[in-house]
Amino acid sequence: MTDYERIGESQASSRRGAGLAITFLLIGLGAGALAALLFAPDEGKKTRRALRRKYEDALDTFAEWKESAEDLIERGSDFADSAREKARGKVEPLRRVVRR
Numbered sequence: 001m002t003d004y005e006r007i008g009e010s011q012a013s014s015r016r017g018a019g020l021a022i023t024f025l026l027i028g029l030g031a032g033a034l035a036a037l038l039f040a041p042d043e044g045k046k047t048r049r050a051l052r053r054k055y056e057d058a059l060d061t062f063a064e065w066k067e068s069a070e071d072l073i074e075r076g077s078d079f080a081d082s083a084r085e086k087a088r089g090k091v092e093p094l095r096r097v098v099r100r
Helices: 003-038 044-099
Strands: none
Touching: none
């Protein structure tokens, strides 16, 4: 077996191990959330109300993050366009000289 084949096998096994770890993490999180709901000190209505509030807060937070990411992407795109135009302005005279 060549070194290249051994490296491929180790990378594939590490990916399988990472996927398995994430699966068990999600199962554990679900079980913990279920246990927390079952043993919650408040009654059902209060717990559901609190969960709904937290869910709405999380949605608001994600919406804010999305807006921030969109702003950053737009600023980056503007910067790239401006850099491209500056580079084009500097390169064009050189291109004319080289073509002669």
